[in-house]
Amino acid sequence: EVQLVESGGVVVQPGGSLRLSCAASGFTFDDYAMHWVRQAPGKGLEWVSLISWDGGSTYYADSVKGRFTISRDNSKNSLYLQMNSLRAEDTALYYCAKDGGYSYELGYWGQGTLVTVSS
Amino acid sequence: QSALTQPASVSGSPGQSITISCTGTSSDVGGYNYVSWYQQHPGKAPKLMIYDVSNRPSGVSNRFSGSKSGNTASLTISGLQAEDEADYYCSSYTSIYVFGTGTKVTVL
16 A cells, blocks of 8 residues: 655744655655645645656756755655745645656645744 | 636536536646646545546546546536535646646535
8 A cells, every 4th residue: 555654844934944754655666756745724736846766857846946855765765855945835734745657647645744934 | 837727616416417627728738638637625635536638547436537628627527426525626747747726516
């Protein structure tokens, strides 16, 4: 069974930094691209970032480009999101998601970790 | 990277069919057959329902179907059931991903 478990969400001050983690199990981690998607309280989904299976290619939404860095450690079956220069508008539930394996879809999602940016 | 446009809400009675639209541009929905749909119940993670416009992943009910015409994709739920009450999001891949604004489906 595919499992994705996010961690690292806390309350952080504007301008601060945070690293989120996602522990994956139940599938061959290094066969799949991985995503981060966020959802502000009471709002819709916003795609944040994508990393290829080998970490060689990364992509970002304009809203986080230059501030967030996605990475992965295939030896630890783990995905990361380094978040710098945090703003109030980054407050959201951050989901880790696995590429679906069919085409260009997000096939499985974790339960999310909450990041709150507030002074 | 503007969000795709969906109606805020759609409702129907049990057994009826409803359709949710997802409107983009020729640079996203209209330019690629990489539209997917996600169902999200309150407090839960999203679940993939449709990929590549009209394909259902294993385990998804055949009451869910997808289509596309021009810059607008659609998700149809037939034989509406109480358990279908949820938020639904479309998404398009264009070298990056963009989600729709979301639609709340209410079963009357």
